Amino acid sequence: MPSQWKYGTKGCVSSYRLQSAKNDPRNNVNGDGKRSSKMYGKVIFSIGFLLLLVFSYSIFIGTVDFRSYFFPRHPLSPAGPRSACATGPPLKVYMYELPRRFHVGMMDHKSKIDDGAPVTAENLPLWPKNSGIKKQHSVEYWLMASLLYEGGGEEREVVRVLNPERADAFFVPFFSSLSFNTHGHNMTDPETEKDRQLQVDVIEFLSQSKHWQRSGGRDHVIPMTHPNAFRFLRQQLNASILIVADFGRYPKSMSTLWKDVVAPYVHVVDFFTDDEISDPFESRTTLLFFRGGMVRKDEGKVRAELAKILAGYDDVHFEQSTPTPRTIKMSTQGMRSSKFCLHPAGDTPSSCRLFDAIVSHCVPVIVSDQIELPFEDEIDYSQFSIFFSVNEAIQPGYIVDQLRQFSKERWVKMWRQLKNISHHFEFQYPPKKEDAVDMLWRQVKHKLPSVQLSVHRSGRLKVPDWWQRTR
Numbered sequence: 001m002p003s004q005w006k007y008g009t010k011g012c013v014s015s016y017r018l019q020s021a022k023n024d025p026r027n028n029v030n031g032d033g034k035r036s037s038k039m040y041g042k043v044i045f046s047i048g049f050l051l052l053l054v055f056s057y058s059i060f061i062g063t064v065d066f067r068s069y070f071f072p073r074h075p076l077s078p079a080g081p082r083s084a085c086a087t088g089p090p091l092k093v094y095m096y097e098l099p100r101r102f103h104v105g106m107m108d109h110k111s112k113i114d115d116g117a118p119v120t121a122e123n124l125p126l127w128p129k130n131s132g133i134k135k136q137h138s139v140e141y142w143l144m145a146s147l148l149y150e151g152g153g154e155e156r157e158v159v160r161v162l163n164p165e166r167a168d169a170f171f172v173p174f175f176s177s178l179s180f181n182t183h184g185h186n187m188t189d190p191e192t193e194k195d196r197q198l199q200v201d202v203i204e205f206l207s208q209s210k211h212w213q214r215s216g217g218r219d220h221v222i223p224m225t226h227p228n229a230f231r232f233l234r235q236q237l238n239a240s241i242l243i244v245a246d247f248g249r250y251p252k253s254m255s256t257l258w259k260d261v262v263a264p265y266v267h268v269v270d271f272f273t274d275d276e277i278s279d280p281f282e283s284r285t286t287l288l289f290f291r292g293g294m295v296r297k298d299e300g301k302v303r304a305e306l307a308k309i310l311a312g313y314d315d316v317h318f319e320q321s322t323p324t325p326r327t328i329k330m331s332t333q334g335m336r337s338s339k340f341c342l343h344p345a346g347d348t349p350s351s352c353r354l355f356d357a358i359v360s361h362c363v364p365v366i367v368s369d370q371i372e373l374p375f376e377d378e379i380d381y382s383q384f385s386i387f388f389s390v391n392e393a394i395q396p397g398y399i400v401d402q403l404r405q406f407s408k409e410r411w412v413k414m415w416r417q418l419k420n421i422s423h424h425f426e427f428q429y430p431p432k433k434e435d436a437v438d439m440l441w442r443q444v445k446h447k448l449p450s451v452q453l454s455v456h457r458s459g460r461l462k463v464p465d466w467w468q469r470t471r
Helices: 008-023 031-061 066-070 132-137 139-148 176-183 192-207 210-215 298-309 325-336 352-359 398-404 408-425 436-458 466-470
Strands: 091-095 158-160 169-171 220-223 241-244 286-292 316-320 338-344 363-367 386-388
Touching (some): 091 436, 139 158, 139 241, 176 220, 298 338, 363 408
Parallel strands (some): 091 169, 220 241, 338 363
16 A cells, blocks of 8 residues: 555645655755755665564564454454354254143133144244233243244354254243243232142153253253242252343342343333434423332332422323333333433332333433343443432432433433344344344353353262352
8 A cells, every 4th residue: 555545635645745845856956955865765764664673573572463454353252342243153942842831822721722732933823912011021932933933044143953962052932921920920829820830840841851961951041031930949940041031039049140141021112113303302301201110129119219209390200000001002102202211120120111211212210229131241231321329319309400411412322322222122023133032042142151161060070069169
């Protein structure tokens, strides 16, 4: 590359002037001009030689990696950042064949399909549109559906394999959250026994699997996004890769970030697809929006405090509500017309409301001291969310004052970022690249190296977990 182009326009201009000066006869009328040219040439040669020497020495001692320019590191290499797109070959997953009563049979009690008939892409029932609040715990359905889907090509994060010996991981298609919502929601009625029996049957089935026995269940993927899912026998799954929506509900002995995956709740409000208004800041007239239940346990008790603190503000909408088709529709409209959406803890640190806000492009205001967020190794929530500790939130006037100081420019930047990342929280069938299901399978792929390390160590250790015992 010619040196005069190396530094852009400024370099071109300087080179042009130097060439013009050289050709100007006024600068070559006597020997002084020639001697000056020779002197300049020597200086330039000396500087060039010195730079070449320094560059060569830098390569020799390793401060400049010349090879990286021509042979870039793989995006998943430990020395480089993880790419959200280039993640290598798809994860190979074997899905167990369980009778329909463990999964889609709970979606349609009137179905005449034989309980033992396999579920395929052709006969997979659609998730019911009128499922209401049950939809937020439907992650297990979308994961199963993604394995039945046969399209997408090599860009997919996951493919189903029918030979278990070729599998990287094993998926257990038990809709444990739907089982709780269907059979054991009251936790004391006779129907609860059906939920418990399904859990017993699943554990018995797995214990007889040689693949479960070989790894101790460590390479088995089990979704349980409802806080009460699999509540009778969940301790027997503490070695598996659990896909949970809220770590706050599970003890550390059972669920840890090194092996488990934080899942988003499935949003209940509709995805905002046509949010293309020219001035979104001014069009969203409500400063802060919240609609939800007030009676909550543990950290969720902050909601009652916030109700008192936020009362009386004209531009704050804070309302007690229970989820019904009508109130869900009202929440959809409220979030789309608000700049900020409040997300205090519920019975657990997280809830569906956060993801409703994200797909509504309403900047989330997260009040929690313990929340764990999905896909956080790839997504920086601080680019589109605001965080307050519980102690900060219960200071009268603090949240509102902070939000009113927000500049329009800063808010619009967050709004645009919400529009850019909201598709990562969309559950759909057929699945699409970079949607929530795609992201979850990629998270499972990220966990597998640690899982395999645990499997291999457990196979040769005489004293289990001796390292943890001596620390």
